[in-house]
Amino acid sequence: MNDLDKATQENVAFMIEAIKTKLKMASAAAMQASNFNMGSYEDIRDIYEIVASKDKFSISEVEALVSELGKLRNV
Numbered sequence: 001m002n003d004l005d006k007a008t009q010e011n012v013a014f015m016i017e018a019i020k021t022k023l024k025m026a027s028a029a030a031m032q033a034s035n036f037n038m039g040s041y042e043d044i045r046d047i048y049e050i051v052a053s054k055d056k057f058s059i060s061e062v063e064a065l066v067s068e069l070g071k072l073r074n075v
Helices: 009-023 038-053 059-072
Strands: none
Touching: 009 038, 009 059, 038 059
8 A cells, every 4th residue: 555645656646546447537548647746746635535435426526526636737
């Protein structure tokens, strides 16, 4: 298990992959860990913890979470 208290690119990659898997994102290819900078680490972790804590998501919840991730991406 990763130590998510440490802001590392590896942890960002781990969390993004976990989020993509759990949300079954259709556009997962567009959501690469390298698209996020370390300044967004805490926000990514917050989203990860929300996703990890639930078993099922409504369509609107998935859209909201993906939208928040999109705002954190470097374009």
